[in-house]
Amino acid sequence: MKAIVCERYGPPEVLKVKEVEKPTPLNNEVLIKIYATTVTSGDWRVRSLKVPTGFGSIMRLVLGISRPRQPILGSELAGVVELAGKDVSKFKVGDSVFAFSDFAMGCHAEYKCIPENGAIALKPTNLTYDEAAALSFGGMTALDFFNRAKLQHGESVLINGASGAVGTAAVQLARHFGAEVTGVCSTSNLELVRSLGAHHVIDYTKEDFTQNGETYDIIVDTVGTAPFNRSKASLNEGGRLLMVLAGLPDMLQALGVSMTSSKKVVAGPAATRAEDLRFIAQLAETGVFKPVIDRRYSFEQIVEAHRYVDTGRKKGNVVIILEHDH
Secondary structure, rough: OOOEEEHHHHHHHHEEEOOOOOOOOOOOOEEEEEEEEEEEEHHHHHHHHHOOOOOOOHHHHHOOOOOOOEEEEEEEEEEEEEEEEEOOOOOOOOOOEEEEEEEEHOOOOOOOEEEOOOOOOOOOOOOOHHHOOOOOHHHHHHHHHHHHHHOOOOOEEEEOOOOEHHHHHHHHHHHHHOOOEEEEEHHHHHHHHHHHOOEEEEOOOOOOOOOOOOOEEEEEEEOOOHHHHHHHEEEEEEEEEEOOOOOHHHHHHHHHHHHHOOOEEEEEOOOHHHHHHHHHHHHHOOOOOOOOOEEEEEHHHHHHHHHHHHOOOOOOOEHHHHHHHO
16 A cells, blocks of 8 residues: 655655555454545654654654654544454444544555544544544544533633634634633634634734733633743633643643642643544534635645645645545
């Protein structure tokens, strides 16, 4: 099968399309023929090794010292079950599914094996494969942070970086949970964020949300520009800062803040739970949640896709479409 292989850390040009061995499912796995995958900020970070402050050495230990231990990147997919292991009962050959492999990655390929009890669900019938492929990274990240913060109906939520993959998901989920939502983004994305359900939008090029006197129950920082020192005056008593993107110093500070203040900081990687993926699938099926897709690229255009994600300017998700030889 064809796969996009990252054999060393570096710029987008390190990525190559290569022939690799097609995987065989274990007894508890399904083999998925992939029709669409994505390039996320996570893929960019693994490829470039540009990680938040303090995590460089840790990430090399986790990912591979001199090159990625898992050379096939990609954590999201949508496709069709081609084979099922003998113990699989939840899915059958021909099922349209989407899945999230998280740190195991491996989705930038024509085929991928996923355990039936992993983060995999039937594709919502109202979504295309490219839309379904973009459901999980942003959706599950936002959902996990909201769950950890115990978001309540009627609370006020500000989302800093409301137009990215996590931000666009967070706006829709916060609205679904009954929050009053404020989105912070650039001028060109104001209408997009408003269309997703934000009650208020702030153009960060014209207004600093930390200086306008408004306060919130929850502030979600998806871009790493609103650490606690900058955001604390904008949090209500008992307010929570959700640091989706945080360096090691920020995370250490978060421990101290949470122990000494009525305000809390929630940081650290999002957990991956199969039930969260199924919840996202239900919201998508009912039209409550829909992933925002900025651009679509072919498998062979992977370098261009990474170049675009590298700019940090994508709106929602960047999708890779696979054309199989039939």
